[in-house]
Amino acid sequence: MKTVKVLGCQMMVEEDKKMNLEKAEEMIARGIRKYQPDIIILPEMFNTPYDNSYFPEFSEAYGGDTTLKIQKLAKEQGVMIIAGSIPEQGEGEKEIYNTTYVFGSKGELLGKHRKIHLFDIDIPGKITFKESDVLSPGEEITVLDTKFGKIGIAICYDVRFPELFQIMEKEGARLVVIPGAFNTTTGPAHWELLMRSRALDNQVYVAAVSPARNSKASYQAYGHSMIVDPWGRILDELEEKEGFLYRELDIDYLHQVRGELPTRKNRRVSLYDTIKK
Numbered sequence: 001m002k003t004v005k006v007l008g009c010q011m012m013v014e015e016d017k018k019m020n021l022e023k024a025e026e027m028i029a030r031g032i033r034k035y036q037p038d039i040i041i042l043p044e045m046f047n048t049p050y051d052n053s054y055f056p057e058f059s060e061a062y063g064g065d066t067t068l069k070i071q072k073l074a075k076e077q078g079v080m081i082i083a084g085s086i087p088e089q090g091e092g093e094k095e096i097y098n099t100t101y102v103f104g105s106k107g108e109l110l111g112k113h114r115k116i117h118l119f120d121i122d123i124p125g126k127i128t129f130k131e132s133d134v135l136s137p138g139e140e141i142t143v144l145d146t147k148f149g150k151i152g153i154a155i156c157y158d159v160r161f162p163e164l165f166q167i168m169e170k171e172g173a174r175l176v177v178i179p180g181a182f183n184t185t186t187g188p189a190h191w192e193l194l195m196r197s198r199a200l201d202n203q204v205y206v207a208a209v210s211p212a213r214n215s216k217a218s219y220q221a222y223g224h225s226m227i228v229d230p231w232g233r234i235l236d237e238l239e240e241k242e243g244f245l246y247r248e249l250d251i252d253y254l255h256q257v258r259g260e261l262p263t264r265k266n267r268r269v270s271l272y273d274t275i276k277k
């Protein structure tokens with residue numbers, strides 16, 4: 001596949017799960033009519049407010065309302081859907097993960113990614129959030145082999161860990177999808193910088209999709225969903241409001257960048273034994 005059409009839905013997330021699923025369905029249908037994308041991406045925690053106090057109640061095991069709905073939509077609409085993330089009920093009684101499910105265009109489950117790095121932040125007077133109070137961390141790196149090529153998945157805070165992206169690139173990822181919900185403190189400071197850095201470091205496409213900012217919510221999402229190319233250039237970006245992010249990605253261009261500026265080949269990995277296990 002030489003090009004792939006990617007659509008992100010920067011949707012408003014409310015306190016009502018049913019409304020959130022209806023919103024996702026409505027934006028998916030509208031986005032398909034307007035753009036005929038190959039891949040649709042939803043935001044991090046798209047069925048629940050991004051707030052620890054909601055995660056247990058809104059959590060579901062695979063086969064719950066959210067995955068059933070998205071799976072059905074993927075099949076009916078014949079489109080691959082990277083379903084942002086939801087609080088997933090794990091195997092243990094109190095285990096909840098922040099999980100992305102990915103469905104192919106026949107509704108088949110292609111895979112899932114559980115957020116590996118939990119977001120614990122404490123900036124006095126600005127933002128305190130501790131995912132690890134409620135969520136459990138994923139233990140696996142996710143690169144899915146799809147008909148559009150290999151796609152890596154990372155969720156939000158995962159983007160701050162460059163080693164993860166190097167491994168995904170090494171495993172063949174050409175596009176990394178990042179459902180993410182930065183906030184109004186870290187977003188302006190780091191969101192663009194990180195998305196562009198991960199794309200440039202690894203010479204991959206990055207598509208990062210946030211919820212829209214909801215002024216009534218306890219957590220103010222930054223928005224600014226963006227697609228970045230392997231040269232580090234922003235191809236499309238939203239502001240904080242609801243909307244669609246769209247681009248057709250050219251895989252030949254990725255090979256061109258890698259040929260012209262062969263940083264991956266020029267690595268001196270024998271000198272980089274920096275991480276002690």
Ligand SMILES: NC(=O)CC(=O)C(=O)O
Binds near residue numbers: 156157158186187
């Ligand atoms: N919400 C997150 O997981 C991460 C984030 O907001 C940040 O890293 O900043």
